[in-house]
Amino acid sequence: MNKKIAIISNVSGSLVSFRGELIKKWLDLGYEVYTLAPEYKSNHREKLSNWGAKAEKYDLNRSGMNPFKDLKSLINLANKIKEINPDYIFAYTIKPVVFSSLISKQIDLKGMYSLIPGLGYAFNGGGLKNKIVNKIAVLLYNISLKNNDKVFFQNPDDLNLFVDLNLIDQEKTVLVNGSGVDTEEYYNTEPQAEKISFLLMARLLKSKGIIEYIKAAEIMKNKYSEVEFKILGSPGNGPDAVDMDYVDQAAKKDIIDYPGRVNDVKSYIAQSSVYVLPSYYREGTPRSILEALSMGKPIITTDNPGCRETVVDGKNGFMIPIKDYKILADKMEYFIKNKEAIIEMGKESRILAEEKYDVHKVNQKIIENMDL
Template sequence: MNNRLVIISNISTSLINFRGELIKKWIDLGYEVYTLAPGYNDNHKEILESWKAKTVEYNLNRSGLNPFKDLKSLINLSNKIKEIDPDYIFSYTIKPVVFSSLISKQIDLKGMYSLIPGLGYAFNDGGLKNKIVNKVAVFLYKISLSNNDKVFFQNPDDLDLFVSLNLISKDKTVLVNGSGVDTEKFYNTDPQKEKISFLIMARLLKSKGIKHYIEAARIIKKEYPDVEFNILGSPGSGPDAVSLDYVKKADQDNIINYPGRVEDVKPFIAKNSIYVLPSYYREGTPRSILEAMSMGKPIITTDNPGCRETVNEGQNGFLIPIKNHKILADKMRYFIENKNEIVRMGKKSRKIAEEKYNVHRVNQKIIQEMNLE
């Protein structure tokens, strides 16, 4: 019988978009892979099952701190895992990591592994609610991670924070270069330096820098009315959401173009000149930046955990302070006035994507650390 490997996510989309190549590699190596997620749609199930993965649904209250709902989710997940009787567990995002790590203490495994793909709202600076969420998150990680054989981190800031808080011992940590990017799928493209355009791909959230992007666009539009600013992404929700009316008004005023969310981002990346992500969210390593780099685009992003690792200052783009639309506008202006830099920095982005962020190299490191070959 093949070894059974369970991968646990908080949403089925990410199993395909962020872990697809890893799942396929595990299956190629002969492992019987079970994907656990709440709320599969038929398309996601069909894709995963076409790879020969076995899809299992479990109940999860993805956000919020309702202890009764979370206990119910924990029991439900525990039952599903015990039915499968896996040899290995690989989980990512806070609730799957905490729940599966606690469950792993009760069952016999060859290996328990977790991935921390950024810290999100739990470790963002904020008011009283954020502080409470932070305290709860730290406590949950502290009681659960000790049973992990390895914990993977996508940036050194997160790794150092977990070690400094005594959530995990240093010898159990592994640093990987984000989720990686398929450099063949996200092919190299010609630099777009004649008609300059900027692109951001993100949910409409304040912490993703959507407002700062739009306000920087307002400044540049007064000086260079022909320059385009594009936004791709679904509407946000909760207190961090940017008003859809605000974005649509900016679209009506010809400040930005907002087509909403699209399934295939590649044509949009290809036709834009520079990729921008002025995020102050606690990212792991933003996949959107890696996709833009792979397609040969210069990057403007923040000197913020997860984002800063993607840019060699002045080589493939620029790092800017968080929450500063004026400096963002300055860097945008630089590319408009120095078009040849779009070519030079775009080539460097592609080179970094190939050498550092190639998804197959990233996955190979994970597989080696899990001792699966």
């Protein structure tokens, strides 16, 4: 009888887009793989089923802080895990990690593994609500993580923070290079050096640097009206959301082009000259940057955890201070004035993607450290 792996997420899309190659690798190795998510879009369920995975649902109050709803989610997940009876659990994002780790103490497992794909809102700083959420998150991680055999981190800042806070022992930590990127699917392209176009892909959150991007674009548009500035992504929600009126007005003034959320970003990346993510969100390693690296685009991003690892400053792009739209505009202007740098830095980005962020190399490290 094949051994079972349960991979637990808070959304079905990430199982396909971010963990798909890992799931397929487990299946190739002969494991029976169960995916657990609160809801499945029909195309996600179909893909997982076609690969050979078994898609299961569980109840999850994804973003709320209601302790009664969370307790109900915990009990529901515990019953589902006991029903599956896995040999290994692999969980990621805060609630699946905390709940699965707590449940793992009550069942017989060969291995409990967690992935911390960035720290997000709970560690993003800010007002009183952020501080309360942070205290709760630290407490829950402290209670739950110590039962893990290994915890995977996507950047050294997050790893070091968890060790410093005594949430996990150093010897149980593993650093991986983000979620990785399929360098064949995100094929190499020649950067567009004639008609200059800048691209940002993210949810429309303030902490993703959307406002700084639009401000820098406005400065550049006043000097170089022919240059394009695109934003792809869904509207945000909550206190960190960018006011959509602000975005719409920028689009009406022809400062930016905002197609919204698109299903296949590859054509947009291919048509762009430079990829920009001025984030100060607590990223793991932004997937959008990895996709742009793989498709041979220079990068402008911030000296921010998860972002800073993707740029060798001056070699495949530029690293800028967070929240500084004027320096962002300066770096944009550098590429506008030095088109040959777009070509040369784009080549370096592709090399970095192949050497450091190839998804198969990332997954191999995870599998080796799971002792499968």
